[in-house]
Structures are given as structure tokens and as C-alpha cells.
Amino acid sequence: MEKKPFVTKEQLEEIVKEYPTPFHLYDEKGIRENAKAMKEAFSWNKGFKEYFAVKATPNPYLIDILREYGCGCDCSSYTELMLSEAIGCTGEDIMFSSNDTPKEDFQYANELGAIINLDDITHIAFLEEAIGAIPKKISCRYNPGGVFEVCNGIMDNPGDAKYGMTEEQLFEAFRILKEKGAEEFGIHAFLASNTVTNQYYPMLAKNLFELAVRLEKETGAHVSFINLSGGVGIPYTPDQEPNDIRAIGQGVRETYEEILVPAGMGEVAIYTELGRFMMGPYGCLVTKAIHEKHTHKEYIGVDACAVNLMRPAMYGAYHHITVMGKENQPCDHKYDVTGSLCENNDKFAVDRMLPEIEKGDLLVIHDTGAHGFSMGYNYNGKLKSAEILLKEDGSTKLIRRAETPKDYFATFDSTDFYKKLKL
Numbered sequence: 174m175e176k177k178p179f180v181t182k183e184q185l186e187e188i189v190k191e192y193p194t195p196f197h198l199y200d201e202k203g204i205r206e207n208a209k210a211m212k213e214a215f216s217w218n219k220g221f222k223e224y225f226a227v228k229a230t231p232n233p234y235l236i237d238i239l240r241e242y243g244c245g246c247d248c249s250s251y252t253e254l255m256l257s258e259a260i261g262c263t264g265e266d267i268m269f270s271s272n273d274t275p276k277e278d279f280q281y282a283n284e285l286g287a288i289i290n291l292d293d294i295t296h297i298a299f300l301e302e303a304i305g306a307i308p309k310k311i312s313c314r315y316n317p318g319g320v321f322e323v324c325n326g327i328m329d330n331p332g333d334a335k336y337g338m339t340e341e342q343l344f345e346a347f348r349i350l351k352e353k354g355a356e357e358f359g360i361h362a363f364l365a366s367n368t369v370t371n372q373y374y375p376m377l378a379k380n381l382f383e384l385a386v387r388l389e390k391e392t393g394a395h396v397s398f399i400n401l402s403g404g405v406g407i408p409y410t411p412d413q414e415p416n417d418i419r420a421i422g423q424g425v426r427e428t429y430e431e432i433l434v435p436a437g438m439g440e441v442a443i444y445t446e447l448g449r450f451m452m453g454p455y456g457c458l459v460t461k462a463i464h465e466k467h468t469h470k471e472y473i474g475v476d477a478c479a480v481n482l483m484r485p486a487m488y489g490a491y492h493h494i495t496v497m498g499k500e501n502q503p504c505d506h507k508y509d510v511t512g513s514l515c516e517n518n519d520k521f522a523v524d525r526m527l528p529e530i531e532k533g534d535l536l537v538i539h540d541t542g543a544h545g546f547s548m549g550y551n552y553n554g555k556l557k558s559a560e561i562l563l564k565e566d567g568s569t570k571l572i573r574r575a576e577t578p579k580d581y582f583a584t585f586d587s588t589d590f591y592k593k594l595k596l
């Protein structure tokens with residue numbers, strides 16, 4: 174499918190007059206349409222809830238939009254819990270799916286009344302010690318090991334993943350938790366990431382539904398929710414077909430009616446914790462070409478770098494690039510598009526065929542709405558960019574300002590050195 178930016182060149186030229194590049198831009202209209210489709214796709218399930226994975230895009234203004242469609246927050250850390258509380262998302266609107274969890278995080282999650290999802294059987298004792306009791310409603314994360322395959326293609330490798338409990342541990346954990354007073358149970362599994370197929374959720378659901386039936390039968394624990402977690406992906410490359418969330422919802426429904434309903438478990442709520450699918454396509458990184466360099470290869474240097482988007486540097490991830498205003502020109506130049514870090518992996522594209530780029534051209538790097546800004550860091554003393562919301566009426570709102578040197582040096586503020594800085 175052709176990948177088109179959600180913003181026009183003319184709009185961008187206006188926006189860059191007010192906000193210097195680079196920045197992340199988000200598409201309110203796209204976020205809303207997708208959130209609505211998501212809600213409708215699972216409306217057959219009475220208790221359905223999407224807990225947005227806060228780590229993907231921890232911006233309160235964006236998460237507030239999702240809240241209008243009934244979404245809660247999936248948190249994994251103390252500060253994510255703080256964000257969630259501050260936007261009024263508390264109690265069972267929070268799923269706390271953490272791992273290697275500090276005691277303080279469990280305590281805070283418990284104070285907020287969040288549903289706690291335990292990553293390991295040893296966390297039962299750890300949690301009990303931290304909060305003095307076992308919550309009435311609790312979830313356990315499952316990891317079946319091995320590989321997770323859909324239609325003969327290996328999709329991911331849970332056997333290598335640090336998350337979750339083995340099946341044996343899960344049964345044992347349910348027995349222990351029940352003994353300690355838990356009354357409502359959930360199971361959670363995240364077995365493959367960024368799946369671009371409508372089959373992932375239905376297949377995962379089948380595994381978890383069968384497991385839930387056995388868990389109820391063998392431990393007597395009451396399973397009240399099943400959390401399919403994240404992993405529904407987006408088409409980063411133009412040749413990929415986007416997932417159809419309605420088909421996915423329907424696929425999960427068929428499995429639900431095949432397995433849970435006959436087992437007398439037709440009241441079980443389905444939860445999801447999508448991040449990428451909810452936000453990924455509705456954000457882009459806007460950057461300007463500031464250098465061209467002709468050496469052993471052709472390089473275009475832009476004013477963004479891996480600090481703004483580290484997926485290409487970290488996993489060699491593909492992000493589509495549109496050179497604004499040159500959409501109809503032939504892609505007859507082969508470029509490495511680079512950032513300014515002193516790291517040779519700081520490249521947004523390698524050997525990418527693009528139209529001829531001139532200094533001053535605006536580039537849109539697609540699909541940065543999830544795991545984009547949020548993965549950023551400050552290597553080379555680079556500052557994190559602003560985040561801007563493109564509203565439905567075409568106007569913009571600054572939803573996070575860019576960092577300044579003062580922010581960068583802020584943690585020295587108790588030192589003599591700080592006074593010498595020209596801030």
C-alpha cells in the first residue's frame with residue numbers, strides 16, 4: 174500500500190514557521206478513527222477494555238484522546254503510574270504489567286487500585302511482603318516457551334523471552350493466590366511483537382482460552398478476564414497489508430464462542446494492551462535535510478538523530494520516508510539518511526532509493542507514533558524534540574515542548590558546576 178503522510182507540504186511549511194524541526198507530529202483524526210474501530214471490533218464482549226501501553230507514547234494529551242473511547246492505561250513503571258493518575262485514570266482502569274518490579278512500584282500500583290499482573294511466581298511472596306496482602310483481583314503472565322507460529326511462519330520466540338511463568342508455575346501460582354484470598358483471576362500473554370496478520374490475536378486467544386478452561390477446572394480459581402496484551406502490528410513497509418481490527422475482533426469472537434462459551438465461561442472479559450497499533454501510524458518525525466555528503470556513499474544529513482527515533486539504530490527497523498513535495502518524482506537516488514550522533518548506526522535509512530534531496534527539504538519519517546519519541550535518550554548531549562498534535566480542524570497544539578540545555582543539565586542543579594553554566 175502506498176504510504177502517504179497525514180500532513181501536506183503546505184501544512185508543514187506553516188507548522189515549521191512556528192516550531193523548529195525536528196519534532197514529532199501526531200494525527201488526532203487518525204488516532205480517533207482507529208480507537209473507534211478498535212472499540213467496535215470488540216464491542217461483542219461486554220467487559221472488553223483496551224489498556225493503552227503507556228510506554229509506547231507517554232503523552233497525557235494523546236492518552237486523553239484514547240480515554241474518550243474507553244481506554245485505560247497499561248503501566249509498567251512508577252512514572253507511568255504517575256502519568257496515569259494525573260489524567261484521572263486510576264483503579265481498574267490501570268493494568269500494571271511490569272517485570273523485574275521494584276517494591277515501590279507494586280505499592281503505588283496497589284494504592285491506585287490497579288490490576289496487578291504478576292510476571293513471575295516468586296512475585297507472589299514479593300508482592301505480599303510489599304503491600305501486606307494479596308489483592309482480590311489479580312493476573313498472572315504466561316509464557317509457553319518454544320516458538321509461536323502462525324501459518325507455518327515462525328513469528329516470535331517466547332522460549333527466549335524473560336517474561337512470564339511456565340505453565341506448571343501458572344497452575345501453582347493460581348493455587349497459591351487462591352489460598353491467599355484472591356477471588357478473581359486473569360491470564361496474560363504477549364507471545365509475538367508487531368504481528369502484521371489478522372491471525373495473531375485469534376491464535377493467541379485460542380491458546381489462552383483453552384488454558385483458562387483448564388485452570389478453572391483444575392484449580393477452582395475463577396477466571397474473570399483474559400488479557401491478549403500487545404503485539405498487533407502496523408505496516409512499516411509499503412508492501413505490507415495493514416491489519417484489519419474488525420477481522421481480528423471477529424476472529425477472537427469465534428474462538429471465544431467455540432471454547433469459552435461451551436465451558437460456561439461466557440462472562441469472561443477480554444482485555445488488550447496495544448501500544449503500537451493504537452498510535453504508531455498516527456505519528457511522524459518531521460526533520461529537515463541540512464547536509465549532503467558525497468564520499469564512498471551518498472549521504473543526506475538531517476537535523477533529527479537516533480535520539481528522536483532509535484528504532485532504526487537499535488533494530489535496523491524500516492521507517493518509510495517521504496520527501497515532502499517530491500512524492501511524484503522518481504526514486505532514482507540511493508541515499509543513507511543520517512543523524513548527527515557519533516555512532517555509525519545513526520541512520521534513518523541505508524541504501525534507500527529516494528527522489529533527489531536538496532538542503533532545506535522537509536522529510537517525513539513515518540510511523541513514529543509508538544515507541545518513537547518515548548525510546549529517546551540524550552546521547553551526545555542531544556536534546557529531545559517537541560511533540561505537536563495536528564488537530565482535526567487542521568490547527569496545531571504543542572503537547573510537549575522541546576528540551577533545552579537547561580533540561581539537559583537540570584540534574585546537576587545541586588552542584589557548583591551548575592552555577593558556571595551559561596543557561
Ligand SMILES: *Cc1c(COP(=O)(O)O)cnc(C)c1O
Binds near residue numbers: 402447
Ligand atoms: C510493550 C508492551 C505492550 C505494547 O506492545 P505493542 O507492541 O506496542 O502493542 C503491551 N503490554 C506489555 C506488557 C508490553 O511490555
